[in-house]
Amino acid sequence: MASYNGYFLAIKLGPIPITRERREILEKKVCLLSAQKICKSFGKNNVLKSVDFDLEAGEVHALIGENGAGKSTLLKILFGIYQPTSGDINLEGKTVRMKHPVDAIGHGIAMIHQEPSVFEDLSIAENIFTGHFENRKIKWEDLNRKASEAMQEVGLQFSPARMMKGLSVAEQQLIEIASALSSDAKIIFMDEPTASLTPGEVENLLALIDTLRKKGKTIVYISHRLEEIKAISDRITVLRDGEIVGTYQNSEITKDQIIQKMIGKEFRSGGRKKENKTFGQPFLEVEDISIPGIFEHVSFQIAKGEIMGVAGLMGAGRTEVARGIFGITPVKSGQIRIGGKEVKIESPEAAIKNKIALVPEDRQGLGLFVSEPIAFNTTFAIIDSIKKRLGYIDTKKEKKISEQYVEGLKTKCRSVSQKVGDLSGGNQQKVSLAKWISTNPDILILDEPTRGIDVGAKEEVYRLIRKLAEEGKCIMMISSELNEVVSLSDKVMVMYEGKQTGMLAKDEITDVRILSAAHDCLEEAQ
Amino acid sequence: MKSRKLNLSSFRELGVIAMIVIIYIVVCIIEPRFFSTTSLVNILLFFPFLLIVSLGEMIEIVSRNVDMSLGAILACSGYAAGLLFKTNSDIPIAAAFIVAIALGCVLGLINGFIVTRFQIPSVIVTLGTMNIYRGVIFILGGKQIDNSVIPQSLMALSQPKESIIGIPYSVLIALLAAVLLAVFLKYFRAGREIYEIGCNPAAASLRGISNNRVQMFVFTLAGGLSGLAGMVFISRIGYMDPGAAGRGLEFTAIAAVVIGGTSMNGGVGKVTGTVLGCLLLGVIQNAISITGISGYWQEAIYGIIIVVSVIIDNLIKNRLAVSEAR
Numbered sequence: 001m002a003s004y005n006g007y008f009l010a011i012k013l014g015p016i017p018i019t020r021e022r023r024e025i026l027e028k029k030v031c032l033l034s035a036q037k038i039c040k041s042f043g044k045n046n047v048l049k050s051v052d053f054d055l056e057a058g059e060v061h062a063l064i065g066e067n068g069a070g071k072s073t074l075l076k077i078l079f080g081i082y083q084p085t086s087g088d089i090n091l092e093g094k095t096v097r098m099k100h101p102v103d104a105i106g107h108g109i110a111m112i113h114q115e116p117s118v119f120e121d122l123s124i125a126e127n128i129f130t131g132h133f134e135n136r137k138i139k140w141e142d143l144n145r146k147a148s149e150a151m152q153e154v155g156l157q158f159s160p161a162r163m164m165k166g167l168s169v170a171e172q173q174l175i176e177i178a179s180a181l182s183s184d185a186k187i188i189f190m191d192e193p194t195a196s197l198t199p200g201e202v203e204n205l206l207a208l209i210d211t212l213r214k215k216g217k218t219i220v221y222i223s224h225r226l227e228e229i230k231a232i233s234d235r236i237t238v239l240r241d242g243e244i245v246g247t248y249q250n251s252e253i254t255k256d257q258i259i260q261k262m263i264g265k266e267f268r269s270g271g272r273k274k275e276n277k278t279f280g281q282p283f284l285e286v287e288d289i290s291i292p293g294i295f296e297h298v299s300f301q302i303a304k305g306e307i308m309g310v311a312g313l314m315g316a317g318r319t320e321v322a323r324g325i326f327g328i329t330p331v332k333s334g335q336i337r338i339g340g341k342e343v344k345i346e347s348p349e350a351a352i353k354n355k356i357a358l359v360p361e362d363r364q365g366l367g368l369f370v371s372e373p374i375a376f377n378t379t380f381a382i383i384d385s386i387k388k389r390l391g392y393i394d395t396k397k398e399k400k401i402s403e404q405y406v407e408g409l410k411t412k413c414r415s416v417s418q419k420v421g422d423l424s425g426g427n428q429q430k431v432s433l434a435k436w437i438s439t440n441p442d443i444l445i446l447d448e449p450t451r452g453i454d455v456g457a458k459e460e461v462y463r464l465i466r467k468l469a470e471e472g473k474c475i476m477m478i479s480s481e482l483n484e485v486v487s488l489s490d491k492v493m494v495m496y497e498g499k500q501t502g503m504l505a506k507d508e509i510t511d512v513r514i515l516s517a518a519h520d521c522l523e524e525a526q
Numbered sequence: 527m528k529s530r531k532l533n534l535s536s537f538r539e540l541g542v543i544a545m546i547v548i549i550y551i552v553v554c555i556i557e558p559r560f561f562s563t564t565s566l567v568n569i570l571l572f573f574p575f576l577l578i579v580s581l582g583e584m585i586e587i588v589s590r591n592v593d594m595s596l597g598a599i600l601a602c603s604g605y606a607a608g609l610l611f612k613t614n615s616d617i618p619i620a621a622a623f624i625v626a627i628a629l630g631c632v633l634g635l636i637n638g639f640i641v642t643r644f645q646i647p648s649v650i651v652t653l654g655t656m657n658i659y660r661g662v663i664f665i666l667g668g669k670q671i672d673n674s675v676i677p678q679s680l681m682a683l684s685q686p687k688e689s690i691i692g693i694p695y696s697v698l699i700a701l702l703a704a705v706l707l708a709v710f711l712k713y714f715r716a717g718r719e720i721y722e723i724g725c726n727p728a729a730a731s732l733r734g735i736s737n738n739r740v741q742m743f744v745f746t747l748a749g750g751l752s753g754l755a756g757m758v759f760i761s762r763i764g765y766m767d768p769g770a771a772g773r774g775l776e777f778t779a780i781a782a783v784v785i786g787g788t789s790m791n792g793g794v795g796k797v798t799g800t801v802l803g804c805l806l807l808g809v810i811q812n813a814i815s816i817t818g819i820s821g822y823w824q825e826a827i828y829g830i831i832i833v834v835s836v837i838i839d840n841l842i843k844n845r846l847a848v849s850e851a852r
């Protein structure tokens with residue numbers, strides 16, 4: 001039951017107390033790394049406007065701001081991935097130039113990136129130690145042992161010789177974290193390390209960060225989750241539109257104040273009035289579908305206009321159910337009925353024909369063509385409808401449709417001909433949503449729709465999901481964020497290790513019940 | 527689960543071994559003459575310079591490059607060594623080896639410099655340098671180096687009689703190169719970096735590995751290996767015709783590498799696979815000549831084997847993907 005209790009901690013994170021030794025270190029206020037008047041522009045787009053940032057030895061410094069505020073860009077400049085248009089970087093009083101990540105690593109900085117960047121065909125041990133092998137010659141036995149230790153720290157138990165391929169995004173992220181921790185870096189940058197983790201894993205990571213700061217490491221932490229930031233950080237810097245709004249001691253600022261500073265206007269928390277809606281006949285009926293060894297005996301029904309949340313731990317089989325219904329890995333047994341008619345979905349093409357859309361979790365890998373413009377991505381799935389005679393693409397129509405979605409979803413971009421890869425995470429997600437909504441599906445499956453996007457953008461996505469439901473679409477939403485499952489869903493299906501462990505009706509949806517079912521102890525909780 | 531994955535990933539090598547054995551047995555049945563030490567030695571003699579060039583081609587492919595100039599580098603280096611013998615017949619063989627390998631390294635380095643400095647795909651660059659290097663030979667004279675100039679001690683390297691255990695020294699040199707490369711690729715940081723940049727160049731860069739530096743190194747090493755292959759080539763053939771030497775060898779090498787399971791997408795490839803790939807091509811080449819099938823078929827058969835092995839590779843990959851999704 002340990003993990004069960006851990007879950008509750010994760011919901012109500014309080015600040016982790018500061019020990020005396022740490023307080024002494026922090027009170028010295030030794031400036032370790034500082035950035036002065038950093039400007040960065042991509043073309044005409046000024047991403048950072050004269051940013052001053054300083055990092056004191058031993059602190060956990062949180063960076064927060066809406067998508068596109070410039071947090072990731074700042075860290076990427078400090079890590080040598082981007083070159084600043086102007087400005088200086090000082091490390092322990094000396095001006096340094098970070099021309100390439102190799103310089104930053106040489107100065108004792110490690111970075112955990114927002115999107116895992118791993119070597120799929122190489123072993124886990126190699127993934128952990130690449131970039132900081134101790135010697136020229138590699139002793140694999142030693143390395144594998146150390147890799148196992150490093151994995152243990154982040155709560156993973158794979159064989160270190162296993163290939164990276166086949167690990168989930170969360171697991172890959174944890175391996176990257178293990179990699180950064182195993183390097184002897186003094187300073188660790190974490191760019192949304194928790195975005196793809198489940199609450200249990202998040203809690204594990206926060207405990208790890210606490211250990212790290214006790215060891216005297218200095219950490220910069222980007223997250224959209226205020227609870228985490230309040231729990232873990234010493235100081236908080238808020239960015240808005242490429243400028244620093246301010247840096248605050250954690251104890252001096254409340255969550256509401258942080259949100260206000262981020263958005264620059266008054267914020268309404270996205271609670272939902274639980275009005276009693278009634279739905280008609282079930283439209284999507286899934287009965288007893290299984291893929292042996294992956295998930296078994298899953299049944300649910302969704303009516304038009306209904307939102308079904310799907311909760312569970314990472315690896316519970318939620319994404320796999322979605323992929324099964326969408327025909328990527330077709331289900332082996334059971335029935336799927338749409339509008340009362342039984343359908344066989346053996347491929348994504350068949351799913352699209354049946355007006356099902358899937359917005360995948362892994363935007364960059366599966367959802368989007370990042371090197372193509374927004375317009376191309378938005379109309380990709382409806383290409384037939386914008387074809388002229390002889391198959392020429394009607395670019396005017398393409399542009400018009402894309403602009404409608406950019407406007408409707410408030411996507412931040414220069415124009416619809418901008419490459420999707422240049423957008424921030426939240427805006428990429430909006431394009432990904434637009435791509436599928438434009439197909440006008442009856443059934444919309446969303447896999448982690450708000451992964452890695454900020455509070456403001458989340459609200460917009462929520463509004464959009466509700467609007468789509470009101471328009472009469474069946475919505476299945478997989479999410480690891482309890483808040484959004486609770487506030488959006490009309491019913492919640494909970495999975496645990498490939499089994500369906502709960503189907504909560506609207507008046508039963510509470511944090512506690514979802515989490516109990518996610519740990520397969522619903523009966524005990526009742 | 528674990529054993530199954532192991533089976534599937536080593537399936538490739540087992541498959542190549544099975545093919546070698548099957549072809550060997552079939553040809554022995556058709557033509558009993560094939561079942562002899564002579565033909566075994568012939569197979570082995572086919573393979574030293576091909577193997578050495580293939581090893582270079584393998585690391586190139588692992589690092590997401592393809593080198594079309596390795597045959598030309600072989601010819602250049604061999605020719606340079608030949609000229610050396612021509613001007614001074616007393617020159618020690620070791621010195622000729624050093625000259626050939628060094629020249630190979632320089633020519634490879636030039637490839638690497640152009641590829642990394644101007645960010646041009648290596649296929650295009652090496653297609654160009656292939657012709658340039660051949661051209662350079664003709665500027666240097668370009669006449670055939672005759673048998674009479676080549677020292678007997680060098681030719682002896684490819685004579686089974688001169689060897690300790692009946693295996694010619696040239697074969698042993700090639701196998702030694704393979705073993706050294708395998709150890710380097712597995713146990714040295716610089717060797718692992720080749721796989722890392724091949725597997726995910728962006729991630730490697732984020733981990734502080736300079737893609738350009740590693741690529742330069744790979745081109746240089748592949749060039750050096752081709753230089754060594756040039757020496758082995760002379761010792762086997764006994765003369766050096768710089769126009770014909772090593773012509774098209776890079777294609778055979780690519781075939782051997784691909785058959786051996788190296789992925790054209792980079793990041794995956796084993797020395798053992800490449801050795802087996804070369805052996806398979808050696809068996810086929812000898813089988814063709816001994817069974818009296820027209821030599822024109824050779825290329826077509828190589829082609830078929832490449833396509834089939836890539837198809838098998840993909841099937842394995844898909845099955846692996848399914849089994850790992852579970």
